[in-house]
Amino acid sequence: MNKLTLISAFLILSLSALAQTTTFRGELQVRSNWTNTKVDGTTIRETYADLLSYENLGVGGTNTANRGDMTKIVTKKGTLTNNVSVTYNLASISNAFGDTVAFTKVKFVGLLIGGATETNSVYQLGGAASDQFAAPFGSATDYLKVNSSGFFMLLSPNYDGYTVGSGTNLMVKNISAGVSTNTTYTLYIGGI
Secondary structure (H helix, E strand, C coil), rough: CCCHHHHHHHHHHHHHHCCCCCCCCEEEEEEECEEEEEEEEEEEEEECCCCCEEEECCCCCCHHHHCCCCCCCEEEEECCCCEEEEECCCCCEEECCCEECCCCCEEEEEEEEECCCCCCCEEEEEEECEEEEECCCCCCCEEEEEECCCCCECCCCCCCCECCCCEEEEEEEEECCCCCCEEEEEEEEEEC
């Protein structure tokens, strides 16, 4: 290869690396198909509409700055046994593409524990040893318990969300006493 070809190839690779972008958009829907019925001489039914429908316009959406739409999402999957934890730094966490994501605000957190057949484990969300992500909780040492096959979801669609500091840690821990079986979890974090 001559010098001009090498320089051209280098420039093309450099420009393509600079042009890489990640966009996130979509809609979160929580649907129900519930009917509550009372029969007492007559039949009375209570039905439920969708529990939640939130459209995330992402970068470039209409009025995004005022809506505070999420522009980043990270999914973490893992397996933990009794008294084992993992801590994620929300100011420096890798996404599915291997890119480092730095959240400044968290708008969505979801934690799914095990599957439909999992019956033993209870997980703790929050309460990291240091620099705790405490904004959604009452204090830094607070945490939430999520039972096996359960799903916890927190959504803050307004612009403020939950602020992330320069070293804010979110911990996931299997706190089941005397349970030795490994349990899977899936953690979703969305924000800007």
